[in-house]
Ligand code: SF4
């Protein structure tokens with residue numbers, strides 16, 4: 001008996017799958033879901049939840065929000081982030097403060113889990129949607145996220 005019921009459920013499952021395929025083949029009522037990449041590169045819009053890589057936004061004055069606190073480095077489960085920092089004397093207070101030298105990000109190791117972004121107390125890093133990261137030399141996937149000459153925004157405290 002189970003022999004015939006297996007055949008029945010097999011055919012039923014096949015027809016269910018084929019009906020979905022057929023619906024999209026003829027005309028999907030909720031629009032086309034196929035992306036014509038790379039022909040649509042100029043108009044391509046990724047989904048809001050898509051995570052492409054970690055980036056550090058800078059404003060028009062080359063200021064970022066990273067204090068070098070290392071929370072992202074600690075939160076990263078596979079060592080994709082390395083923070084190189086230093087302490088310098090703050091000219092206004094005379095106290096030594098932590099400053100970031102380099103925020104190093106290894107995209108080649110990153111699983112895009114977003115834990116570093118969630119761990120950052122100053123919202124200094126975000127997920128960008130760029131995904132065209134094919135390179136011949138994997139060292140190009142190691143990036144310094146703080147731009148040359150950039151500084152931490154004065155409103156952001158350690
Ligand atoms: S997204 Fe995840 S794996 Fe990638 S750097 Fe952040 S914490 Fe590490």
Ligand code: SF4
Nearest residue numbers: 066067069070072120
């Ligand atoms: S990106 Fe955020 S969590 Fe990482 S070192 Fe900078 S301030 Fe700290």
